[in-house]
Amino acid sequence: MPVWMWLAGAVGLEVVGTTALQQSAQFTRTGPTVLMAVCYGLSFYALSVVVQSMPVGVMYAVWSGAGIALISLIGWAFLGQRLDGPAVIGIGLIAAGVIVINLFSRANPH
Template structure:
């Protein structure tokens, strides 16, 4: 499987895990808590595969930046969480950084 597929899988699992974390109600709900733990574990496994082919700093920047943007979007769309102007600008800058890494860095997944 290509390294970028592992990386996108790691991002997707982290996003599902973080969404489940919010739904776990401080670990008092069993199913979201178990889903969170499984998704985080699988996400870190996928990251361990990716860092064999890419620099760890680059992997972490893409994984965390993409995750932040997606979690913020899920919070706004599905959980009715408000994002102020500064938050939108910050998320846009994170997304821009991920795009720059992927398009212009020789260390990104190509």
């Protein structure tokens, strides 16, 4: 499987895990707590595969940046959380950074 598919999977699992973390109500709800732990574990496994082919700094920047942007959008769209102007600008800058790394960096495999 291509390294970018592993990284996309790691991001998706981290996003599901973080959403479940919020739903776990401080680990008092078993289902979301187990889902969170499984997703985080699988996400880190996928990252361990990615780091064999990609510099850890690039991998982490893409993983965390994409995760932040997606979690913020999920919080806004599905959990009723508000994003003010500075938050939207910051998320846009994070997304722009991920795009720049993916399109222009020689440090990652294309």
